[in-house]
Amino acid sequence: MMLEVPGAAMLEAVTLTKRYEDGVLALDHVSFAVKPGQIFAMLGANGAGKTTAINLFLNFIEPTDGEARIDGIVTHKEPLLAKQRVAYVSENVMLYPNFTAVQNLDYFARLGGKTGYTKDDYRSVLLRVGLSEDAHNKRLKGFSKGMRQKCGIAIAILKDAPAILLDEPTSGLDPKAGFEFQQLLDSLRTEGKAILMSTHDIFRAKEVADIIAIMNNGRIVMQEPASRLLGQDLERLYMQYMAGHTAAEAVA
Ligand SMILES: Nc1ncnc2c1ncn2[C@@H]1O[C@H](COP(=O)(O)OP(=O)(O)OP(=O)(O)O)[C@@H](O)[C@H]1O
Ligand SMILES: [Mg+2]
Structure with missing residues (x-):
């Protein structure tokens, strides 16, 4: 497990915001960074905004505010250049x-x-x-x-590509395949890939990710290095954040 990875971010969300045409605020000023050799896992309820975040990195949709950057390239300004640097697996x-x-x-x-x-x-x-x-x-x-x-x-x-986006990559995998996938992610990290994934698998996220974010209603309500969550019951934390508790209440 990596603690501190030096260098610039490969994937970066900067106050990334998306309001869909029908008025739904799917992503509300979300910021995070994923460096080469890091795995960033987004957990969160159905509708929390995980796929929206991934789709903004792919320029499938345009941000309402803020920007998504891949290797420093703003995806909605230079979509073709950005796409060359990222591989994507959809749900x-x-x-x-x-x-x-x-x-x-x-x-x-x-x-x-x-x-x-x-x-x-x-x-x-x-x-x-x-x-x-x-x-x-x-x-x-x-x-x-x-x-x-x-x-x-x-x-x-x-x-x-130096960056990989995975939207619920383990959703169709049996337990053995899920375990093997975890080892595959490990080897991709060792190769220096920057990996952003969404998942509902709290257990595997804790096993494989370097940074874990919990999302709720378009916001990141918790973002922590996995190493800091080692002794904690992530499932319990997750439930508390989903119930709307603040960070201080959740860790108490
Ligand atoms: N094309 C769209 N038009 C309007 N609203 C949308 C669109 N896509 C998503 N939304 C809304 O945006 C919010 C976030 O959806 P999103 O798909 O990003 O959630 P998610 O975290 O990926 O959920 P899940 O875990 O179910 O995959 C939801 O309220 C959803 O209804
Ligand atoms: Mg989704």
């Missing part, structure tokens, strides 16, 4: 159902300008994300949610 990975796993990897790698990958590269990255070999040349349409998620993660790894 419901959408790939080509009639392509095999390997064909999907090849297609998306080429789309991202990576033409040098070989069959062996695809095989090893699929094994790295835990997709068994008998599935590599099967069509995606027969895959379970977790198998599709593994393919999405493999595509993100092949992009080899």
Whole structure:
């Protein structure tokens, strides 16, 4: 577990705010930073604003106020430059159902300008994300949610971007796959990736993340290095923050 990582932020939210057209304030002046070699986990209720934050980094939506930066690049000002530096796995990975796993990897790698990958590269990255070999040349349409998620993660790894965004990456994974995914995140951190993820898995967040943020109603109500939460019952803390307690009340 890393304590202090020197250097500049790779992912940065600066008073990031989003009010949707219908008036919903989904994100309310949220600020945080993720450095290379760090994993930042966002916990929070349904509707807390986690996906909104991730979508702002991807420039899928524009901020109402503040900005999201990737490697210092403001995503809504230079979206193409910013996109080159980030890989993304959505909650419901959408790939080509009639392509095999390997064909999907090849297609998306080429789309991202990576033409040098070989069959062996695809095989090893699929094994790295835990997709068994008998599935590599099967069509995606027969895959379970977790198998599709593994393919999405493999595509993100092949992009080899310095920043990785993961929206509920473990939601479709069985316990063994969830454990393996934790080890995969560890190895990506060691490679120096900056990882921003949303999750509902309090237990795994505490195991794998360097910084844990709890979000509620578009705000970060708690942001702490995981090392400072080691002896604490994070589930209990979470429940207290969700009930609207302040930081002082929650740790008392
Ligand atoms: N396209 C949209 N138009 C209007 N409101 C939206 C839109 N997308 C999200 N919202 C609203 O913004 C708020 C935050 O939603 P968001 O999807 O960011 O939450 P979340 O933390 O990812 O939740 P979950 O844990 O369920 O995935 C919610 O109130 C939601 O209804
Ligand atoms: Mg979400």
